[in-house]
Amino acid sequence: MLYNVTLNHKDIVARLAWFRGKEFLACHKEGGFMLKITGLNKLQKELKEAEQALSELDGELGVVNFDPDDPASIEAAIQSVMxxxxxxxxxxxxxxxxxxxxxxxxxxYRENILQKAAEARLQSDEDE
Known part of the structure; x- marks a missing residue:
């Protein structure tokens, strides 16, 4: 019996929203000293790239098939997702x-595939 797992990713978008929602201060006055935070341009560039990368991962990524009773098939499905x-x-x-x-x-995804395989094996045992 082959088992299908549909790859669809939405929770990473929420993580990116967390990064974008943070406020970054250019400077901070403390005890009469001015502290300057540098590297914001680099961070903004990294955040923009992260947003672009996540748009590549948004939606359905594909479907993997595996035999829950065959460890090699499970590992091949995991490697395919990677x-x-x-x-x-x-x-x-x-x-x-x-x-x-x-x-x-x-x-x-690795944990999800392993969990689905375990559930399928348990279901198969119950059906016998």
């Missing part, structure tokens, strides 16, 4: 925000 995510974010691979979010996505 390749899809990597190919979609390739132009932004050097962006630390994108890299972190992609790693979180990969782990989330």
């Amino acid at each position: 390749r899809v995510i990597d190919s979609r974010i390739e132009p932004y691979a050097d962006n630390p925000i994108v890299g972190s979010l992609a790693d979180q996505m990969k782990e989330s």
Whole structure:
């Protein structure tokens, strides 16, 4: 029996909204000293790239099929998801925000596939 998992990602968009919603101050007055925060241009660029990368991942990414009783089939499905995510974010691979979010996505999909496989095996055992 093959099991399908539809890849659709929305929660990463919420994480990006968190980054965009933060207010960044250019300077702060404390105890009579002016502290200047630098690097905001770089951060803004990284956030814009992250937004672009996430738009590549928005919606359905694809479907993977696997046999829940075959560990090699499960691993192949996981690797297929990893390749899809990597190919979609390739132009932004050097962006630390994108890299972190992609790693979180990969782990989330990995756990989801493993959970679906376990559930399918349990259902199969109950049906016997």
